[in-house]
Amino acid sequence: MIQYTNFTLHNGLQCIVNTDLTTPFVAMNTLYKVGSKNENPDRTGFAHLFEHLMFGGSKHIPDYDAALQLVGGENNAFTNTDITNYYLTLPKENRETGFWLESDRMLELDFSQRSLDIQKNVVIEEFKQRYLNRPYGDAYLLLRPLAYKIHPYQWATIGKNIEHIEDATLTDVREFFYAHYAPNNAILTFSGNISAKEAECLAHKWYGDIPARTLYSRTIAQEPPQTEKRTLSVERDVPTNAIYKAFHMYNRLHPDYYACDMLSDVLSNGKSARLYVSLVQNQKLFSEINAYITGEDHAGLLIICGNVMPGVSMKTAETAIYAELHKLQREALREYELQKVKNKIESHIIFNETTILNKAMNMAKFAQLGDVNLINTEISKYQNVSVTDFQRIAGEIFRESNDSTLYYYAKNYKQ
């Protein structure tokens, strides 16, 4: 159970504080409600590129990192399809520095051509390092557009291609900032050695005079239901064949989201999970196999991916996956197996609460979903899932017409 206090400044900045006096540190998280799904389809990768620029100096502070490190702070950030998230931890004595730094870059960035040019290079190298220069690195760049035809989830956060990053201009940067970076589009959370009163006082002091801004929001078209199986085959210089399957699932606030998450756990969380036992251990068709959900705000994907053992045909591998999926539709889960997944989730949630940084991030994410109290009630939503929910949802999701499959062939292995 996480105790918290929340308040909102008059400019719309939502703040949440969890006080934990057992630590000498404070974690501070700033979530902006903008991700790659809010991008212009001809300028993809921009939200992430922008995250890099947020470290290139703000209106009154030329070097964010230097100023933070000087007071013993540590920070990082990530961008995904839905949000851009900045986080830091500081010794409690120096927490005001966090307010100073984060508020200044919310107020205004120092838009510099030099910083843009450098960060474009850095991001292009990131693109190569993560997606091009490693085996199977481009799989998700290929799978997303196969699964989504309309919705902006069709491109990965890094962007559709390197050209989009190269083409970004300073005008784009400025427009993006004022369209999305604003107190009324952000959530500020704290966990650690800070009282709600102190946080409120400092938030007023540093954020109070930042004006609310008129936000620009692009209308996001929802993905129409998929009606037939989609496939794509590629051949690459990799050691072994691999298969990637994406099934459309429910949005983050849908009541069946939880059952779907657990469905992926039944399939692949832990060495007693079904896909592992059946396809890796017993049938020896895969060297590894995973199932997980993307967990995105809008309807996301349940993904199953695995590396196929040498000598096993893609067809055999795929048939074996489907056999396991059909079993979930045909036979109700035993209560025992359901309980096992619930226990794992309980344990996972408790371990996740052991650091202040996780608590600060989770509070922000749930607040962005609309209700910070989900942080305490989510566990019961998982506990309430029944075996009948499972079977129904397996039936809805694991249909061929809801399946987008990427066959990733190793050169010379194609069968």
Next chain:
Amino acid sequence: MIHRSQAPDFKVLETLAPIPYKVHTLSNAVPVYSIQAGELQVLKIDFIFNAGEYYQHKPLVSSATLNLLSEGSSSFTAEECAEQLDFLGSYVYYNTSKQSSVISLYCLEKHAEQSVKIVHEMLKNPLFLQEKLDTYIAKKQQQYMIEREKVEVAAQKLFARTLFGTQHPYGKSAEPEDFLNLTRNDIVKYHSKNLQPNYCNILISGAFQEKHGVMLETYFGEQSWKQTPIVREYTAFAMQQSAEQKHYVERDNAVQTALRIGKPIINVHHRDYAALQVLNTILGGYFGSRLMSNIREDKGYTYGIGSGIVPYKASGCFVIASQVKKEVRSQAAEEVYKELARLRTELVPTEELHSVRNYMLATMARNFDGCFALSDSCKFLMEFELTNDYYQNYWNTIRCITAQELQRIANEYFQEDSLFEVCVG
């Protein structure tokens, strides 16, 4: 009106409380380190064996043994073991390094005893069935083939070989044919010689209470886990550095080159170690480091570059690592050498030293915050047979070190002609 150009006042951390660990010994002489910390009802229990790759007679043996512990014992099958752990929501991780083999159990306090019972069983009575070994090898072999496609993996292997030679455990790594040579007998032998109470230290942290000490005695004391009479021989391997200082393996299809520059270096037991860590942090040990500022932030050659001092029991390793744009490989290396030269010839400016000092003190304090962080810091002491004094001295060095001293260290350890350079891609 607030002055945004003016940074708020701040404080430099002054003291670091020692790790609050206690030590007691089980009846079979296994030391148990315990740390009571945190408010959540969770426990982490590490079984730390003074073993690892140093004691294996063939590549892969140490990691295979550890990973096969859960694949069946005299009282449960692999499936039952996995099933039980999953049902309890407990996690067991197996980690093998050059110098140790560690089994880490994470569990909710309420499931401690049931979880510990499973770990006991897998450590004491593993079957190491041939069939399980075969599956393991086939899987690992495939993962290995994928891993070695990565330029950074290939570079790291070549780098270790260059520094320590192919005969030394610090330099040697697995080759494809090693998978074919691995036998069940290797595993059984390794287990009986190494994963024994003689070489084990236990570390328990989190919601620790006295009853957990009793529990450990029940499952890991003399009654249930006796010391082995088998004598383990210690081999002092000779290090053999490569005659060539620079190595480049080109890969036509690569768009980036993995770069490694470094050398064998002193470890935790040397009096210059803490000072060297400060110097390394300035060079490449944090985001604002000179290498990051120059090669990523100024030149845009890479997504990231860093350096580290990695201590081994019998040596240490200094490494600068990055993946850079293929076409600027030489320029990137040039810039690295320039930064090293600057450390040797110029005093570190006061501002910068001040900043690194504060950063490092806070990092240490962070490594002491929370039960799992404390547990990791304690594990380090145990592995290197150190005490809390080590951290106190380290802390004091960070607080007091001068620019002159850092320059002396740079001249002693960072001479360009002592460094090896490896590039793949």
